[in-house]
Amino acid sequence: MYVNMPRPTKQSPERGDARTRLLEAARDVIRRKGFAATSVDDICQSAGVTKGAFFHHFKTKEALGVAAAKYWAETTGTLFASAPYHAPDDPLDRVLAYLDFRKAIIGGETYEYTCLVGTMTQEVHDTAPAIRDACADSILGHAATLEADIEAARAQRGVDANWTAASLARHTQAVLQGGFILAKATGDADMAREGVDHLIRYVRALFCLDDESAISTTREN
């Protein structure tokens, strides 16, 4: 298959069609089976290319892992940058809208909503530093995009906190990652959504919004 597919014109030398297909295949297959259990052949077959193409674009399997983590950071970065949760004027509303958005995009098959870099981190943190660092950049880089809104909300509301915006931002990612593990363990996406609900309740409590009934009744997706 794919034998006589028209090859796209290569204007950008570093972004061939096969390369992107390999990265997207890696993203999905690794989220299903994990990094180590995913063979190069698996990825090639899923991408519809041969091993020659794979090793033309990536020097080693580990190099693919690094590239996949960076690709993940890029694509999710643009997804979240263009998401609607930045609209509210109130910074706290933006933070809560972010959490609603995160909850809303949880659904479908496990491999569709879980986090590639969280999965890879667990596996390679002690054996493949290059992949681990790329994963850490992705997770912490995304967390950093929340800091400004959190800090602005804290300043605006005059909350005298003994936590930092950076720490709370990281905590949101930890809750999501932990929720994904419970969802994988049970096969139930609600396990991940449940954690976001607790997180929303926590953030509201931190900012002294005591209306608990607003959660999981008014917000639907």
Added chain:
Amino acid sequence: MYVNMPRPTKQSPERGDARTRLLEAARDVIRRKGFAATSVDDICQSAGVTKGAFFHHFKTKEALGVAAAKYWAETTGTLFASAPYHAPDDPLDRVLAYLDFRKAIIGGETYEYTCLVGTMTQEVHDTAPAIRDACADSILGHAATLEADIEAARAQRGVDANWTAASLARHTQAVLQGGFILAKATGDADMAREGVDHLIRYVRALFCLDDESAISTTREN
């Protein structure tokens, strides 16, 4: 090595010395390298036994994974059952003492404090249902040991909650699992402890203990 070690008397047929050594080796090696990247030879070498012993005690590598998850559930079960956090008379104090305990035992090398079954779940959830189910039993079984105290605290304090004790108990595990991922990504155990601090603050808020300064200043380990 280990060639002339005295073999223990086999009173319990199902608990030979090699079997236990294999399970403990698997526990530590898998926490370092992950399940798929850990070879049977790796485990045998770490345990100081041969492959013959391995396949005598475990039919397949997957069977070892299931046994390792059950062994993890057993050993951590007795650890937590005999831990001092059950002492307080007040159920909420027991819950908070549990969280302090969880925070206190985070430290040392990553493979020493992270969760075996959380790690394995991420990898095999879609490919090895038997392992996944054993991991789910371990995580949810441990969460269930918290439910009674949480529910007792809720009833005693008259908290009109729109969350369930089971859900909050699961959330504690999700926060821990997520913290482990951040700790692995950064190599910093504080990332995991930080999440527990947020969780403690959340639980205190749920039960209307508004003294935030108590955290991370009065509690040391």
Added chain:
DNA sequence: TGACATACATACAATACGGTCGGTATCTTG
């Protein structure tokens, strides 16, 4: 159009891996 770089495909090499098998030592039981 010719020369070259890029983008693949295919076959193959080296080895790592899970699992098997025959054998031996030790324990249990009568």
Added chain:
DNA sequence: CAAGATACCGACCGTATTGTATGTATGTCA
């Protein structure tokens, strides 16, 4: 002590896996 069961050893087998070497088609550019 006899005899079977259990525990363990270590060589071996077939396959899967990563990576390489070579060939070929296509685009680029002077």
